Amino acid sequence: MTPHIVIAGGGVAGLTTALALHAVGFERITVVEAARTLRPAGAGLNLMPGAVRELDALGLLPALESGAALRTRELRYYHRSGALISREPRGLDAGYRWPQLSVHRAHLQRVLAEAVRDRLGSAAVVPGVRVAGVELPGGELTGGGLSGGGLSGGGRPRPRLRLVHRDGGRSGRASMEPDVLIGADGIRSAVRAALHPGETGPVWNGMLVWRGVSRLPAAAVGSFMLIAGDDRQKAVVYPMTRPARPGGEVLVNWALARPAESVPEERLLGDWRRDVDVETFLHHYEGWEFDGVSVPRVLRAAETAQEYPMVDREPLDRWSHGPTTLVGDAAHAMYPIGSNGASQSVVDARALAYALARHPDPARALRAYEAERRPVTTALQRANRRQGPEVVIDLAHRRAPHGFTDVHQVIPADELAAIAGRYAATGAFDPATVNQDSPYGAPYLPVRAPRALPGPVTFV
Incomplete structure (x- = not known):
């Protein structure tokens, strides 16, 4: 059997x-x-x-x-002042055989x-x-x-x-x-x-995460994924869909992280996710704009927002x-x-x-x-x-807290490349590794109507 x-x-x-x-x-x-x-x-x-x-x-x-x-084609890191730290091609544009996808869960x-x-x-x-x-x-x-x-x-x-x-x-x-x-x-x-x-x-690091989805004209969010901030708080914004027609709207994903302010750990870990009003945290991100993408505008377009504690588990x-x-x-x-x-x-x-x-x-x-x-x-x-590859934001802020015009005077180009390269090597998702055929067998051939189904589960 x-x-x-x-x-x-x-x-x-x-x-x-x-x-x-x-x-x-x-x-x-x-x-x-x-x-x-x-x-x-x-x-x-x-x-x-x-x-x-x-x-x-x-x-x-x-x-x-x-x-x-x-298909995500570019990732940009910014300092909270608006200064560009780096821009990296992603997916097919970075030489991968497969795209990187931004998608609604x-x-x-x-x-x-x-x-x-x-x-x-x-x-x-x-x-x-x-x-x-x-x-x-x-x-x-x-x-x-x-x-x-x-x-x-x-x-x-x-x-x-x-x-x-x-x-x-x-x-x-x-x-x-x-x-x-x-x-x-x-x-x-x-x-x-x-x-x-x-x-x-789960282990909480003292940070709160706010997440949500907004709907905006495509021109308002650009065509890239952005991660911006300083050594205290960050914002991630990227489109997930194409406009149905020229000038149409797209779905935009956003996530924010900032240290909690006088919030009991017991409540955070008890209320795993809770709905919150965008106005409760929007003021922390006023003035954040990066190459035409306004974080406050993105947040104000959200219908709902959820708050989470930033947690992980200890490695086993x-x-x-x-x-x-x-x-x-x-x-x-x-x-x-x-x-x-x-x-x-x-x-x-x-x-x-x-x-x-x-x-x-x-x-x-x-x-x-x-x-x-x-x-x-x-x-x-x-x-x-x-902080993985996002450590470049922390480095830029520590070395030039008021911003800069040339990031390479703050973080040399070889240092930026080394940070990104180390992280890709850690997870074995560098192009040379990924571009090999899957090590887990031949592509799936669709088969419908399985010959044997699981037996029923009887509840009493």
């Missing part, structure tokens, strides 16, 4: 993992998701060329680019969810189900997994999930014992908590125990720097599916997956704590 794989979490990481597993031949895949419907939410994100390569290999790039997505999730339903069948996703607990199989924990784990069953130990399903005002309980369990349930992962029961929660010394592992934010939540959150989740999914396809023993497969991915993402987590 083919193995049953359960994915906890129906976000970008979980849905991409389901598609990657199906692409390499697995058929009994169940995604359990706490939300009652896979309703797209959130603001924008950037997908780096390495992640786009993997989505293209899954046959998803045409659907992504046919709707609300824009809702559009990305919609493309992923529709592909899962089309390829795996509607029964593959069970919404409204919360993971209430995970019981790991007994036995001695070894360096990379529980001895005796295996894809083929035969009495080998398997994890046990305790699930709670809510249907209107009623709730039911169930349990599952899959052959493989993948925790894709985000920064507050229940699967991670089971693997590391003594671990503390292991992700996998026997036939259980982690992907995406559950494994390596990092600060929103360098466009790596969703991008690394996509690469995780492909690497994990490839490892499981190559090794019949899941413990061995998960060890191989982790050996490849954990060092890279751990290095990125630590680099992002040091």
